[in-house]
Amino acid sequence: LAKTTQPISMDSYEGQEVNITCSHNNIATNDYITWYQQFPSQGPRFIIQGYKTKVTNEVASLFIPADRKSSTLSLPRVSLSDTAVYYCLVGDPYNQGGKLIFGQGTELSVKP
Amino acid sequence: DTEVTQTPKHLVMGMTNKKSLKCEQHMGHRAMYWYKQKAKKPPELMFVYSYEKLSINESVPSRFSPECPNSSLLNLHLHALQPEDSALYLCASSQGLAGGENEQFFGPGTRLTVL
Numbered sequence: 597l598a599k600t601t602q603p604i605s606m607d608s609y610e611g612q613e614v615n616i617t618c619s620h621n622n623i624a625t626n627d628y629i630t631w632y633q634q635f636p637s638q639g640p641r642f643i644i645q646g647y648k649t650k651v652t653n654e655v656a657s658l659f660i661p662a663d664r665k666s667s668t669l670s671l672p673r674v675s676l677s678d679t680a681v682y683y684c685l686v687g688d689p690y691n692q693g694g695k696l697i698f699g700q701g702t703e704l705s706v707k708p
Numbered sequence: 709d710t711e712v713t714q715t716p717k718h719l720v721m722g723m724t725n726k727k728s729l730k731c732e733q734h735m736g737h738r739a740m741y742w743y744k745q746k747a748k749k750p751p752e753l754m755f756v757y758s759y760e761k762l763s764i765n766e767s768v769p770s771r772f773s774p775e776c777p778n779s780s781l782l783n784l785h786l787h788a789l790q791p792e793d794s795a796l797y798l799c800a801s802s803q804g805l806a807g808g809e810n811e812q813f814f815g816p817g818t819r820l821t822v823l
Contacts, residue, residue, distance in 0.1 A: 626808070628808060628809055630806075630811065630812075632812075632814075637796075637816075637817070637819070638816055638817070639712070639798050639800070639814030639815050639816050639817050640751065640798075640812075640814045641814065642811040642812065642813070645809065645811060647809070683750055683751075685806075688805075688808060695753075696753050696756075696806055697753075698750035698751055698752075699750065700749075700750055701749075701750050
């Protein structure tokens with residue numbers, strides 16, 4: 597069962613790089629790691645997904661070490677509009693004993 | 709169209725009422741999901757439909773009854789709910805099954821209040 601752990605909250609300033617780490621010690625071989633962003637009273641929105649090493653898209657990078665027991669979401673040059681809750685999601689409910697579990701979420705506050 | 713729509717946006721119901729939540733997507737996705745989210749908590753998976761068949765039920769009480777009439781629609785029928793069932797109910801869809809290399813697209817949710 598891939599339980600995930602994230603920091604409860606983080607503060608940053610506009611223009612800074614923010615790194616949010618998620619621990620998932622029991623990640624299974626078939627599990628992908630997915631990050632979502634959620635604003636109040638809205639559904640989560642996909643940010644990035646990876647399996648190993650590094651993935652980059654137009655909004656973020658995802659770093660996954662070789663043992664895959666953690667992952668780090670990197671947001672370059674954050675703005676006020678990046679203030680939101682960020683969730684990592686790990687799991688495959690279709691594998692025996694597998695579950696699709698969101699981390700507890702990291703509340704990111706970006707200040708001017 | 710990359711949108712998942714949910715109706716209604718808000719719903720208030722008594723413990724003896726019967727109501728339904730509706731979710732719709734036109735992305736051709738074959739997996740659809742219901743999640744429950746309490747305030748300041750992560751979404752919790754309730755049900756998964758794959759190719760219009762219920763494939764996962766995360767031990768959800770029978771007062772919640774899902775239905776997938778076709779590949780674009782997902783309903784959640786509610787009956788005899790309790791006040792602790794008040795939450796944001798989120799619908800999501802994905803091309804393949806989440807957990808693998810498939811992102812989920814979430815709707816805006818239905819805010820449910822049970823009196």
